[in-house]
Amino acid sequence: MTTLSEAVRPGAVPDQPADAEAPPVRGLWRQGLVVFCENRLALVGLGLFVLLAGICFLGPLFYHTDQVHTDLTAVHLTPGEQGHPLGTDGVGYDQLGRLMLGGQTSIIVGLAAGILATAVGTIWGAVAGFAGGWVDSAMMRVVDAMMSIPSLFLFMLLAAIVTPSVPMLIVIIGAFAWLGPARLVRGDALTLRSREYVQAMRGMGGTGGRAVRRHIVPNAIGTVIVNATFQVADAILYVAYLSFLGLGVPPPAANWGGMLSDGLADTYSGHWWLLYPPGIAIILIVLAFNFIGDGLRDAFEVRLRRR
Amino acid sequence: MSESTGRHTPAAGGVQPLLELRDLDTDIALRHGTVHALDGVSLQVMPGETLGVVGESGSGKTMTALSIMGLLPPGGRVSGGQILFEGRDLRALPADEVRRIRGVRMGMVFQDPLTSLNPTMRIGAQVGEPLRVHERVGRAEARERTIEILRRVGMPRPERIVDNYPHELSGGMRQRVAIAMALVCSPRLLIADEPTTALDVTTQRQILELIDDLKEEFGMAVVLVTHDLGVIAGRADRVAVMYAGRVVETATTAELFRSPRHRYTQALMEALPESAIRESGEHARLYSIPGLPPDLSRPLTGCRFAPRCRHVTDECRTTEVTLSAGAHQHACLHPVPTELAAPVRLPAPVRVEPAPAVAAASSAESAAEPVLSVRNLVKNYAAHGRGLLRRTAGQVSAVADVSFDVAPGETFGLVGESGCGKSTVGRLAVGLEQPTAGQILLDGTDIAGLTGRERRRMHRQVQLMFQDSYAAMNPRMRVDAILAEPLEIQKVGGTTERRARIATLLDQVGLSRRVLERYPHEFSGGQLQRIGLARSLALQPRLIVGDEPVSALDVSIQAQVLNLMRDLQRELGLAYVFISHDLSVVDYMADRIGVMYLGKLVEVGPARDVVRAARHPYTQALIDAVPSVTPNAAAERDGVTIRGELPSALNPPTGCRFRTRCPLAQDICATEPPLAGDAHEVACHFPLRPESTAAAAPAGAAA
Amino acid sequence: GGGSGSSKDGGSQGKDTATVAFRTPNWILPISAPGFTQGENAIFGQALYRSLYQYKLDGTAQYNIDPQRSMAEAPVVSDGGRTLTITLKDNTWSDGKPVTTRDIQFWYDLVKANKDKWASYRAGGLPDNIAQWSVKDEKTFSITTTKVFNTAWFVDNQLNKITPMPQHAWDKDSATATVSDLASTPAGAKKVFDFLTAAAKDPKTYDSNELWKVTSGPWKLAKYVPNGEVTLAAQPTYSGTDKPKLAKIVLRPFTGDDAEFNVLRAGDIDYGYVPAANLSQEGYLKSKGYTVSPWYGWSVTYLQLNFNNPKTGVLFKQPYLRQSLQMLIDQPTISKVIWSGTAAPTCGPVPAKPGTNGADAAGCAYSFDPAKAKELLESHGWKVTPDGQTTCQTPGSGPNQCGDGIAAGTPLKLTVTSQTGFAATTKMFAEIKSQMAKLGIPLTIKEVPDSVAVTPACKPTDATCSWDMSFFGSQGSWYYPAFASGERLFATGAPVNLGSYSNPEADKLIEATQFSGDESALKAYNDFLAKDLPVLWMPNPVFQVSAYRSGLQGVEPQDPMNFMYFQDWSWK
């Protein structure tokens, strides 16, 4: 999947505040926060994420279900039956409890893989962009090559090599989703490298290392964080795709993607509670991260805007 | 021209104004609150008249123009008053009607010719578009008329240009295109918003003359918006001075420059470097207006200039002042008394006074070991072809064989048109780039041979100051980190010592300690330039290379920074290399001046000699092109005029690089002239004047 | 043409066409090549080239030979069981030429000369076990074997491979050559075989190549698109008694179960299958005029244990441990709930008569009994920690001890390599894992696309020998030919004995099934292995749950050995 994160670069927002006398003294972070909060969709996204994460991680503390032992005497109970608000699945697990458990995996895999991909990509892109010359060329050709193989193909092959488990999925997705961030950060590094403040620093006798540490990385961090948000969303989707292709995590671990693709088989069985809740959950969480990413993008952009 | 020819006095009965603004209010809605960009602006433009609008940045000049055109930015709207154009209120007309008027009866030229043209549309299509839309003419006819109008704006080979894209033209040519576009429907009114600010002085002169000529030819009125008093002085019939969203004074040009009444206008004029030189004939301190213009998003009462005014009284702060009646209107409670307003002593566009002894003294001083010595410096960049079919071709010769010295405590000014290699020399001098050939000696040591550690120490000696201080500061660092950075890099002192040093620096540049925890985006341009200066000073360098350090600033702020730089120089014994394209600023600041053309140093000498008794035709042309606050001076000049465009640095002309544009060029110019002379060197086969005391050579500079 | 075309042809009763969900066959030559032995190839092959004998398992016929469909009479045994004499019935090739012993000889010559390229070849099997092949006349030939075999075994598991091939059309080494007796020499047979194989490896010419126009089956190939739709048309010159009743059979491949089921629901095919998860749709399909019918297979399903695993092998070698693991598998409930009743418990290596064993495991040696399993472990020195980790407490080889090679503190902890893509399998292991967890046996489930590939038979020193248990039975682990003997599954060193099970007693019993004429040998072998647990027995799913238009007659009974006889089909 080419991601929104790669495809949509931020558009400049024009309404620059006036060239006013004493600008309100406000921390960069606070200012960003204000702008983020002004983006209503971003707030909706954040709310959604907090809600879903809260249900998944705190829910089980209040709503106890047995997600270890199967119960073949209570399979496919309809919602409400025998005290299962969302019914049970094909081996008798409580579906609501399962959704919480699956949500934990999805969120953890998404966050971890997104962060891993971003970290790898950032390092790769920063090194390439800052080194320049043939190092850059070589490193970027590798990225090009891997990008020209559909990512789903790569994931499929990798998932076939290693046996998928939660840590493995994180590594697999992380290992191949870093290409987008690598390109972005490299582009940033290239432009940042020639920024006047970097030149100014070199004019004071500063080294390349300092340029990367003090100037390039902190300034690329906005792009990186925004991108990480989209990466998280994409990672959650990737897990779903892998599950659909039969390469997801095996039971009793659950994840929304796997539950959804399992639920596909139940499309016509009348067991709607096995299909739609995970489907909606996955859409909501991916949507949430995309909204958040959009909001962060605005926020970071505003922070850099001149007065 | 205006007064003397007696045309178009604003109050002249019978003649209806072409455009009249009555109490115009314009608001711009922002995320938080609203900027009241214009507050009760009233103006009149008579048919065939040129109205100059001047004022500091943010005073509402552009908003006035955009309000008239109905092109306010998102969130902007005219909230009150009337815009009467040919007697009809544009605000009351239907949108379509206004659109037609905008396209046919009015034309506008914007400041930045680089971005004002659609990059993917052919010139012909863009210029001809209003014809096609408003007059519904056919393709062929539109093309013909486009070529015609391009020819009229002085575009070379218009039949070819119509099929070009904007990026294939130079800045000056693009601005001509923009003007042609505005004029293609023969409008009654042309609004030009800083049409020349982004251009070189030589081009600026061409464009301004063009507008003047066309105005005559089309018989249209012009609103010329600019922040440059010099531009206005040469071109406008009448001038409106704006401050903080209001018109504070209007008068005929001659009247205004002879006796400005508003205290703000007066202060502005005094802040010009030209006037400092004029007053004393010496490098006196400039008058600088304290403080900053007010924040227009807050409610304001009284005279808006009151907080910065020397003559303020309590009354000023509370009374709303309106424009006085009459031909010379002003909105000031304590105007400059007419009797005291001594007629402005107009400076000669080129100084003709005898060179003072200072020049000689400074050249004598330079016998001392120079801080910086540049020897036969060459810098070539690998060039990349442009466009689809141009192959990679050779090298850009950015700096070609440049040599000069800078003595301790001296200011060496470097001037020249855009792209002539000034910045490159600056960057080479501070060791940011490696020269292709030649040497750079700092205190007698060649910086090329330094080892890593020595190199780092070398960076203490010489510092760079940037044009855009904002761009030169990491937006994510607070001022304390920014100022501490050079100290950290050079490992100077511990934390406490650094803090103490930073405090001293702030004192030196006149900023309060409170700024330390703020971010760059929270400062004004002048403040930023001070911080940049403070950073340059942190390591106690002996030499500061300032690359256009004041070009982005308003006159009033510019004055503050220039004063500061001079004070510090005196205090700390600094040497400056002062790079600028603005001759009057360099003239004010520099002890000696080097003039560059296309990578070559064509003339070096003591500042006064160079400015007053230029020897190179190029220098003379530059000087002549500088607009002066003497009204109508430009029209009377008959000095050296440069023709054509700056040749490409990719394939610079052989021999004297200026010969392609030089009125005096002869065959011999194909051989390279050496830089010759004693204190006042020139590289020309036909120097305008022999080197001597400049007074003896008034040629080419009729006063 | 296209989809709309086929849905017009099929899906409409009263016509003479049936559209069948069917993977595209990709091998046409009656001598199968390695890699091309999939079920669809067998059915496709049968439709074009009948094999010498065909079988049915209803117990009515001698040696299970189907007297109607077979091309020869049942063999006459002589020479103490070493010689079988076979007489051909009168049949003709599609071009009118008679089918003679020459055509069988041709097959034999090719197989003998190219046995290593024949997928069904096993060292010691056909043709190695034939001492003499003699042709008496056009209709009769006899085979003398190297040893005395159990005739039932030989007829069911060896003679089933023989397929008469049109010598008069194929005995040449290039398309332009004229037919001769080339194959009668080994060198010639190699050339002919290479020629025919090359033609078979060019599927896009299947429906145009003259070679494949001469057939013996009830169908001819009307249209063939590689990996696409295949159309069979009734062969007008077919000489068998089971003449096709429909004019056309359209075989349509699908990209997956979901795609197939969507189309089935839309009523665009006449014969398809219901994916396991959609069994509850029976009612809907019936309302759309379909009959839903499970297709039982002549198969067993099991969980392979790796006796050679250097770590867990010692555990599996303990019979009590295998027993307690088996007792944790609730075959009846799993069959009923997870497989929705479309699976039945497997109790031993010989399949129960298809469709007869109910959902109970009455005949099984070990029924589901976690309590007994726990007791068994505890009585052998294991400290059972429910929902924790059970460990060996008293090591040693005594009767109350864990057993040889199991050290104190050894955790009982297993990994199963299973198949991805089968919801029921996944659920089944979730259930088994849950049961094992209750006895403190953590089970890790690894799902892979092809569990056989990653769990090869291995020596303890091999790097690939780290797997514990392997499952490849989502559609049945093993389908038998008519005679369900275990020489390929459970004999020491047998090719499909992935777990390297080895028991001299079992080997003896297996040999008996192959070589003695003793009718009870099969039962003895079954009873022993049912108890000894060379593998863990698992619910045996049906081959598939077929759904066909109720108007389509002759589909039932569905052949347990997975053949399809389209010629029997007709519209009501």
Next chain:
Amino acid sequence: MVRYLITRVGQALVVVVLVTVIAFLILHLLPGGAARATLGKEATLEQLAAFNHDMGYDRPWIQQYGMYVHRLLRGDLGYSYQLNQSVVEAISQRLPKTMVLSLLSTVLAIVLAIPLGVIQAVRRNRWPDYAITSLSLLAYATPIFFLGLMMIILFSQVWPVLPPEAPQGFTVAEVLADPAGLVLPTITLAIVTIAVYSRYVRSAMVDNLNENYVRTARSKGLSERRVVLRHTLRNGLFPVIALLGMYLPALFSGALVVESLFNFPGMGHLFWQAALKRDFPILLGVTVIISIATVVGALVADLLYAAVDPRVRLQRSAS
């Protein structure tokens, strides 16, 4: 120009070579090997060895790679045992289907995404923008297999107006002859693409609407329509061209799912099945073909970009 072309083609070649190396290395790591997966559980060790020998899998991977490249240069991508077809044949049989699907959905996506993006940009931060943003992100967030299934349920089961599967014809002409069958798969694949493209168009348009030249255009008294359509849209669309080249792999990923859902055996499905069955020649072949397509796509997009956008300077650091 020529130099630029040479550099770009050179880079493209490097990328393709790298792709083959990467694919080869990954396949080399696949456990289980191809032999068992192809020959099944009944295969004997001798048969496995013979197979491995035939396919060259028993040689060092460097040598295998060399052989592969050698054959690749002659246009021979190998032979698939699983399919009993040469890889070239298998791909050429399926590529047209995937191309029809991708092309149709891309065209549909572009046709819809451009107006949507423009509306969003013109009505920025007002309700049409929010609505379209939410909808397109919703489309983006929906796993495509779920989306496809919903489509089938809605339009061929609940409300049976369209067939649940793509056309089953074998040639492009046959496929196109059944437009009804193409509707659902094309829309399914297009929906996600629309989301990506419209966001992209929006941001490009927003950037361009803030450019000075737009103000100049307005100053000529042009109608808002003309300003947006004649001046801004053109410039806003150029980057989309560049995106088209880059988006190819993603499109194939999506096609993989859509193909299996709608019973439309194309390249994606081919690859999926090959991955499950360890069909190495197919896996390599498809990967190489798609990466070549992508590289060529990117190259063409670049050249096209350069051709239509007079601003583009070709020396712009390529990567």
